Structures are given as C-alpha cells and as structure tokens.
Amino acid sequence: MHHFALTIIGRDRPGIVSQVTEILFRLGCNIADSSCTILGGQFAMILIISHPAYSSRESFGDAFLPLEESGLSVFLRTLKPGGELHPEMRGEICMISVYGSDKPGIVYQVTRELGERRVNITDLNTKLVGSEQRPVYVMMLEAVLPEELSPEDLKAIMAQLQQSLQVDISVRSITPVEL
C-alpha cells in the first residue's frame, strides 16, 4: 500500500480536524501516525496516510480543494516504499531543555552540536514567552543518542554550549520503563 505525508496548516478555529478527517474517511484513507498542534495562531496537522488503491498524488483528485477554499494550505507528499516505517532506535533517550533571553541562533547552535554527533532529534518544540521587553526563548527537545555517546558526554557538550551561548541548558536521561 502506498503511503503519503499530508501537511495542513491554517488559521486556528474549531472544526479543522473533523473537516480534514471527514474527507479522508470518505476517500477511504487510513491515518497512521499523526501529530497536530497549535503554533502561534495557526493549527498545523501532519499525517501519514495510506489508501489501498491510490498510488500517486493524482489519485486524490481535487478532494482537498474544500480545505484550500476554507483557507487551509494543503501539501501532499508521496512516500517511497518503507518511508512510513519507524526506524529502530537503540540509543539512550534524552530530554534537553534550553531557555534564556531570546537571541538569534539558539536553535541552530544547539542542534548543530547534536547533528554533528549524529544525535537524532525525535521531537522539538520552541516557544517565545516572557514580555515584549524581555522575551524569553524556550526550546524543549527529545533526542536519541548514538550508541557511542553517553548522556554524560552530551551533558558536558551542552554545559560548554551553555557558556558560549549564555542560555540555560539541562539534559535529562529518559528511561522508558516497561512494566
């Protein structure tokens, strides 16, 4: 079965999710993984969907036109076979909190350190909080470490970055417990 990534974003209001999923339901699409959230005043939806008969974007025809007409932006991407499968990740999971006075480059400089060490970011949220005069930037991210990197190594790296970037960073190891 072919899988597709569907991204929808638009001004937040009640009813977006049902409007989108009604179309998918009527088409006979399956929703596999999805994540939807409010960002600023926008509601963003990202879904992995599949359809037993559809193999390309054209199969959907103009099914999403009503969404566009109601002010939502719709983007559909056809996945290569296997692109819907979650890769197995064996390393330690860490939660990293970064916060401080807002300044350019916080996300980039933190994630560059991670990317260079093949740390795999699996979740990332940022938010601008505080007052207009004293804006505070908060970034929370969850990442899987490569096997050669320990949480202690990562803590040391982030401690250095905390100095140079003048923000507060903390790293916590998350051990999922199977009970």
Next chain:
Amino acid sequence: MAVREIILYPDPILKTVCAPARFQDKGLDELVQDLIDTMVAAGHSVGVAAPQIGEARRVVVIDVSKSKLGRDNNHGLLVMINPEILEQSGQETFREGCMSVPDYTGNVTRAENIVVQFQDRGGNERVIRATGFEAVAIQHELDHLDGFLFLDRVSSLKTDVFRRKR
C-alpha cells in the same frame, strides 16, 4: 511452573475488573509461580498482573530490585494478592510502557509514596510503604486488576510544557 504468554491489548481481559483471589481456590499458588516465571522470563520486566497472563484474579507480582531505577529502594520480590492502596502522597512522572501494549510509551504521573495492604503468597496480611519507582510499578500493576492500562493515565503529550493554560 510455567512461563506464560503475555496477553496483548485488545484482548478484553485487560479491560476487565478482576475478581478477588481466594486461597481455597485451586491453582492460586500455581498462578503466583507462573506470574513470577513469566516476569523473570520477560527479562527487563519488573512486574506482571494476573490478567496479563489471562487470569482475571487480583494477583500481581513485582520485583524492581533488578532494575536500574529500583535497585536501591525496594522490597525485593513482592507477591500481592488482593492488594489495596490505603494511602498515597506526592507525585512523580515516568515514561511508562507495558508488555501488553507494545511499541507505545507515555508520560504517566502517579503517587510517589503509597501504603499498600495485601496478602502475601502464604496468606499473611501485610502492609508496606513503597516509594519511588517501586511505588509506580505497584500502581501500574494494580491498575491492571481494575482494567486500567497506562494509556488511561497518560498525563501529557511528550513535551507538555507549552500546553499549560495561562
């Protein structure tokens, strides 16, 4: 003495309120032994509840002494028959998973300290105070006896700091 297969959701027994276990009932001690064997065989498992091996009776076994999170603070192997939480206080959050719900984990907030009353394998009434990871494991397993899964307790999406209302 047998390692039993772990029942997976959506088997309805996992959503069943289990019946009290009675010592005069046949097979209670075998059930306890099977729970222990199954827990040990599952390697990293720190507890198993009877419905997870297909028996809707109020029996769980717990042993966090072999796990990293619990090895410094535990009661060793606990066999709890007809357990009941008498008191609870504090709260802490763990990323929980469950052998009966593979491939999914979620943040669950539970009491940090609990007092539990139960009968042990020999039928003796016992009351213990558990804290930390052991307390969390006990609450997770006891939930199984009432048909609750950790999915019913998930307190937040992965990162919930932004979801708070102003």
